[in-house]
Amino acid sequence: MVARPTRKKMYRTMQGRMVDIDQLRAANESVQAVGNMNVNARGDVLGPNGQVVTQKAEVIKQYYEQPKGKVSEGPAITKQTPAPQPKAVETKAVETKAVETKAVEPKKVATPKAATPKASPKKTVAPKKGIDEALDGLE
Numbered sequence: 001m002v003a004r005p006t007r008k009k010m011y012r013t014m015q016g017r018m019v020d021i022d023q024l025r026a027a028n029e030s031v032q033a034v035g036n037m038n039v040n041a042r043g044d045v046l047g048p049n050g051q052v053v054t055q056k057a058e059v060i061k062q063y064y065e066q067p068k069g070k071v072s073e074g075p076a077i078t079k080q081t082p083a084p085q086p087k088a089v090e091t092k093a094v095e096t097k098a099v100e101t102k103a104v105e106p107k108k109v110a111t112p113k114a115a116t117p118k119a120s121p122k123k124t125v126a127p128k129k130g131i132d133e134a135l136d137g138l139e
Contacts, residue, residue: 009021029042038046043056128136 011019011021013019025041030040032046032050033039033041040046040050040052043059044052045054045059047053
């Protein structure tokens with residue numbers, strides 16, 4: 001099987017210009033990427049003033065070394081051990097008095113009665129107080 005040479009990725013823009021994507025990536029790989037991850041376009045972790053702190057190869061190596069489903073950073077989860085049980089101490093027998101207990105009666109709950117339709121309820125007018133009384137004649 002004969003390997004084909006890789007073709008350059010040339011794209012035509014809407015205005016008809018030809019753009020080489022590989023050349024564009026190579027020219028801007030040290031520029032800080034947009035966002036809050038503090039990485040450059042290559043994927044290297046950047047520190048203050050844009051200096052490379054960790055290479056992309058180390059980041060990938062750490063990712064694949066740790067077991068799946070585990071987080072490498074953050075507080076370590078420790079297994080809590082149960083508190084030690086106090087040892088039983090022999091005590092002398094002490095005379096105890098019998099304590100009287102009263103039976104607790106359950107509370108009675110009133111059940112609501114079914115509402116019966118009334119012919120016509122009489123409306124009672126409550127006397128006006130406070131601001132309602134003061135505003136009564138201003139309409």
